Amino acid sequence: MRKALSFVVSAFIFIALTIITQIGGIVYLLAKAVTATFPFFKTKPKLWTACVFLAIYLSATFLIVPKLAPVFGRKPLPISRDGNLIPLNRLTVLLNRHYVSSRLSKEIHTVANRFSKKHPDLSVTYLEANFPFWDGFPLLPHLSHNDGNKLDLAFIYKDINSGKLLSGESPAWLGYGIYEEPQKGEFHQARACAKKGFFQYDLLGRFTFSAERKMEMDQDKTENLIRELLNSKAIKKIFIEPHLKSRLGLGQEKKVRFHGCHAVRHDDHIHLQL
Ligand SMILES: [Zn+2]
Known part of the structure; x- marks a missing residue:
């Protein structure tokens, strides 16, 4: 039951971030994958997911996406x-x-x-x-x-x-x-x-x-x-x-x-x- 609820919450966050920012949903999944991979993040997984999300999202928004967008015209x-x-x-x-x-x-x-x-x-x-x-x-x-x-x-x-x-x-x-x-x-x-x-x-x-x-x-x-x-x-x-x-x-x-x-x-x- 707890796993099912966690999946629903994650799916909701993914969809909301994708609708609002386009890249946010994928960045969220990436942040979850990073925090799940390294034992260091296991103490407070939600807090670390939020921190890793912010770090990747801001880097992507200001450094990567502006360079990548011209490929899509x-x-x-x-x-x-x-x-x-x-x-x-x-x-x-x-x-x-x-x-x-x-x-x-x-x-x-x-x-x-x-x-x-x-x-x-x-x-x-x-x-x-x-x-x-x-x-x-x-x-x-x-x-x-x-x-x-x-x-x-x-x-x-x-x-x-x-x-x-x-x-x-x-x-x-x-x-x-x-x-x-x-x-x-x-x-x-x-x-x-x-x-x-x-x-x-x-x-x-x-x-x-x-x-x-x-x-x-x-x-x-x-x-x-x-x-x-x-x-x-x-x-x-x-x-x-x-x-x-x-x-x-x-x-x-x-x-x-x-x-x-x-x-x-x-x-x-x-x-x-x-
Ligand atoms: Zn308009």
Whole structure:
């Protein structure tokens, strides 16, 4: 019975780590194998498994995976918070969720360079990208982020009170779930999707803790960023919520599309794909 329970717990940890980090499940099995092999680890096996896991996982994440990913056609996005293309949250990097195809890497660096030339104080801030290996392996909960050619970016925000532009910031910790809600007279896509029974469309916002808003999307700079993305021939689709497409004056832009009610709200980030 105890062995069966231990197997179930190990299987759960393996699956969870694989879903969240792609490589974590395999690293966990490796750590268990190492601690089972050497008598030195037998005193406190769980503690040692955790320590060995961390040692292998961190080495793999920062030293091995970035070198191996190009074999699978993927490249890591910059991990530093200094520069014109930066992660919103370093957790994205720690979880290996910051890889894109070589083509997308080239395109998004070009966009970031052009954007930062016009706006030297602002960075292009990325959220979730793709895992480092294997086409078809989804980066849950983003089902379509499975081939290296998809990327989410944060809007450009400003301080609500002072109007000061904020670089590399978002009202949400991971960049998702705090929305630029439709204003009076704007089409409310989330309500339309809810009426059709797509309960998941608006789900994240209900679980996101929202203290008093201190920042809001800067329309002008966010429009500028999307227009830089539109200038890239390789970028074929950009998803934002329909009311933001109108608000930002992008009504005529065919590449800027509605993603469908089967997805989730896109008035908290920009999704782009090749
Ligand atoms: Zn996306």
